[in-house]
Amino acid sequence: MTDTSISPFPVELTNPKKPARFALARRTIITPIFLSLLILAVATLAIMTGSRPFNQAMIDILVRVTLVVGLYIFIGNSGVLSFGHIGFTCLGAYAAAWLTINPLMKKTSLPGLPNFILQARLPYWEAAPIAAIFAGVIALILGRILMRLSGIAASIATFAVLAMINTIYSNWESVTGATSSVVGIPIVRNIWPYVGAAIIAIFIAWGHAISRSGLALRAARDEPTAAAASGVDIPKERLVAFTISGIVMGLGGAAMAHSIGVVTPDNFYLGLTFITLSMLVVGGMSSLSGAVLGVLLLSALIQGLRWLEAGVVLGETTFALPKGLQEIALGGLMIVILALRPAGLIGNREITFARFKGKA
């Protein structure tokens, strides 16, 4: 693929003839296919080992892939750092919880829900898309207001959104159970739904990136003035990306709710925000491949360090890291990676079979 991020209008501007339909799609489809194969490989690995904790760890990774790809759709394409997206994950997770928990349990634990939700008991594959769309609608409404901002003001405004959602969900006793955890969400241990969610997220991200709106947004990211002068309506294109990424974040939230079976507002606050953002930035902020690879790399690091913390038997002595050192090592490694590669591991390139072109 030629790099969409380097020449935002690769076809329209360089080629005076009208290009063949789907030419861009054909040239870039390798990336999502490759990433999906990578995801499938991870899932197959999990099934082949057959160990339950490993399976759970893989599910966590797949959920994070969904979330980080969701972040990429907005942050990568618009260049605006958003701290608020985990708020949409929170909305998605709670929506999934509302729709799937046994009505008998809901009546006592969450009495404030509207009646039709109280009665509902959907299977997870119906609840998840509804949850995603719910998150997307809220993202659309908030985005209408927020997307007029740009730069650091926009980042802070999204931060405020996150804090607002967290405050509301931590205090609205009758609907969200406040800070106590909402239990009884059916846990899905099968790995395939999570694989599906991650792959859907990847294809949505790819589809958006090569769409007219995605290309315009990338142009606006790299040359805001020139893009605006060429007729790109920057707030509108940002809003499109914000809504789509809100939907994907909501989907990721639903997946997360079903993977752990319990939701509390603090699951979806600063901790998750920073870990997902770190994965995106470490991988390469404006690259879809970077988003996926960042998740895989940092998750592998975290798992490896956890494993060391639990203790490894070396000959006669058990070698274990002291508690807390896992996080210290993770932070240290992140700093080292970023110091060596400030644009992230793969910059803003994408993985293709063609040779890498362009520079970060």
Add this chain to the structure above:
Amino acid sequence: MLQIVFDSLSLGSLYALGALGIALIFGVMRLVNFAHGDVIAFCVFALLWPSTDAMAIVFAGQLPWYLLIPLVLSVGAALSVLCEIVVFRRFRRANPATMMIASFALGFVIRYFLLMLFTSRPKSISLLPMLSQPVEIFGARLPLLQIITIIVTVLILLGLTFFLRQTRFGLEMRAAAENFSMARMLGVRANRVIMGAFALSGALAGAISLIFVSQTGTADIQMGSSIMLMAFIATVIGGLGSLSGAVLAGFALGAASVVMQVILPVDARPFRDAFVYGAVILVLLFRPQGLIAARGTQERV
């Protein structure tokens, strides 16, 4: 009424000092320093002996106040400068997002370092206990501590203003904040100015930690992050890079929190912070460049 004024002033003082610490660093190197909150926490724990008990073993905290205060301030300054030398120096040319994530990672390291030594349990600690008795002013009973907080903040702000306006170093720092490359060309030494900014910001973190601990009486590893979040928001509303804006916005946020606590109906009170954040978004919509826009931060074509 007077109670409300003093409450908002003393809460605002904390936010203002925090915002100032962030704005100082942002001014010279365009870094939004997320590690600042953890520097605050570190300063508190520097007073304690590493232990896992709930009751803190006060180690350095037993010193008389005229030794205690300089000690905490220099701990903050030293840690902050160390962060600059070890980490941030490598990121001078990186883009803001990378720097931000790096500072977050650094904060993570500091926080878990504290966790390793002290565990995550909050510890009760009484620092300068003579300050907690109430005094009567104009018919209102106010804790002495609140008044001291406000006085100290005002003194710090005056001192800082004097430093920035009247000394050569302050002049260099203001020049660097306005246009860093131009200042360098005119002979301002970059490393010295940046290290100075970090040292000042670290000392401010020390001051916040002292005030905060004597107010709450607990030392908690998470304590930095709540102040940090508000301070961070105050920095942006105030106009990133503008020091007076940061202070003003810090006090405004403190006042907004306290006033909303009073005027909101009881049912809505738990949602106070949501209203405060909503107000923040409103302010940003009308003044995206901040209340007091700093010169030199506008995007240029």
